Amino acid sequence: MSEARSTAFAPHEEAADAAIVIEEVRKRYGDHQAVDGVSLQVRRGEFFGLLGPNGAGKTTLVEMMEGLRRADSGTVTVLGQSPWPRNVALLPRLGVQTQTSAFFVRQTAREHLRTVAALYGAGRDDADRTLADVGLDGQRDVMVENLSGGQRQRLAIASALVHGPELIFLDEPTAALDPQARRDLWDVLRELKSAGRTIVYTTHHLDEAEALCDRVAILVAGSVAALDSPHHLVSAAAAPTRVLLPVERLSREEAAAMAGVDRVTVQGGSLVLETATSGKVLQALDALTGLDGVQTRTATLEDVYLELTGARHGDQHDHDTERQA
Incomplete structure (x- = not known):
């Protein structure tokens, strides 16, 4: 492997060009150092992947970006603001999809998404359009509790996108999707990126990260082991x-x-x-x-x-x- 495989950010880059700035962040749980001195930037409009084995610190790092956890030390800045303590002003600008998303299970898919849209001040048309974007238009009148696992995953993604957020966090969004649905979602994500949205993406599908991400950070034991574009990382690896x-x-x-x-x-x-x-x-x-x-x-x-x-x-x-x- 080449020694030169990490470009967290160049000195001439300005924070104004970044959606997220993380500097020397650490987080410990008891004897376990979950995040250990991570520094990186996510540029505005960038499709940024966070990769690493289970326990590498990905979830903790993302939760600090989302304002759900406080760093023990270091700084986290999101869209020019601190997400902690829980920054309510940031919430409408963020879209968050997790692996354990909550649903209004006694509503139809369309009712659920319209409810979520209303919470953010978005309209019914936004909900209907987003359902179609994620391939759920044919299930719009199906009760959420009767959707398959893959369909619920797509509804969770729709819930993160419906209000048109600037910055989107997607955690293993294609984990329960069949190959065709997975590729269809890729098209949705590429359209979001082309519209100028910033996406922070965690996945265990390395082919997916290589196909979609502008840059990826590979976390190992709480630290950034490599950070660059997939092309440069592969080229340097020999x-x-x-x-x-x-x-x-x-x-x-x-x-x-x-x-x-x-x-x-x-x-x-x-x-x-x-x-x-x-x-x-x-x-x-x-x-x-x-x-x-x-x-x-x-x-x-x-x-x-x-x-x-x-x-x-x-x-x-x-x-x-x-x-x-």
């Missing part, structure tokens, strides 16, 4: 290319003995060859077995994430064959 071929084509030992192959695993019925010199490996494979059915996969944000969180070689050791030095 992660290997993976060459996949049918598992019956070669033995693991034969594959590991090939020039340029650094590591061999078996995954999903494929023999996976990791290499920094994919051209050499493909040429050797062509001579040995031909290239029918062979695929190549370049590095992704997931590679960076797994390296930073120490998960890359976690549970697969028994299935690995590595070249001996």
Whole structure:
């Protein structure tokens, strides 16, 4: 991994250009240091991802941005104001979707969203339009308690968007969605970004973060391990290319003995060859077995994430064959 993989913010950037400014924030629960000296900025109009394993401090950090928790030390500024103590003036400017959203379950989806809209001073048309935006127009007259888990997730997102907030916090918004609904929501989020909204996004879907986010911060043990655009993080990682071929084509030992192959695993019925010199490996494979059915996969944000969180070689050791030095 490259050493230069964190750009929290450049010295010449001004706070006026930032929707969120966090400086040296710490939060401890008993003996556990949940957030440990985090500094970062989220720019206005930016789609910003917060990534990290469970317990890395993501939820605590977001709750401090939302004004739900107080930092032990450091400062948090949101839209030019302090969110703590609970800043009522900020609430209409924020949209918040959590994994455990509350609903008016004895109302229909449309009634629920119109109720939420009214609380923020938004109109019925806003509620109806937002229902359509998240793909719930066909369920508008269904009681909330009868919606599926994925449909409730979309209603929670609609509740965060209905009043047209400047800054939107979305916590695992696609966790319960099927692949098509997930991609449909991506389109909604891209439209929000194009309209100038700022989005802070937590997710365990690394492909999603890579596709949507302008920048991501990867938290490990309460600290920022990396902060940059997905493209720059992947480029700096120098992660290997993976060459996949049918598992019956070669033995693991034969594959590991090939020039340029650094590591061999078996995954999903494929023999996976990791290499920094994919051209050499493909040429050797062509001579040995031909290239029918062979695929190549370049590095992704997931590679960076797994390296930073120490998960890359976690549970697969028994299935690995590595070249001996």
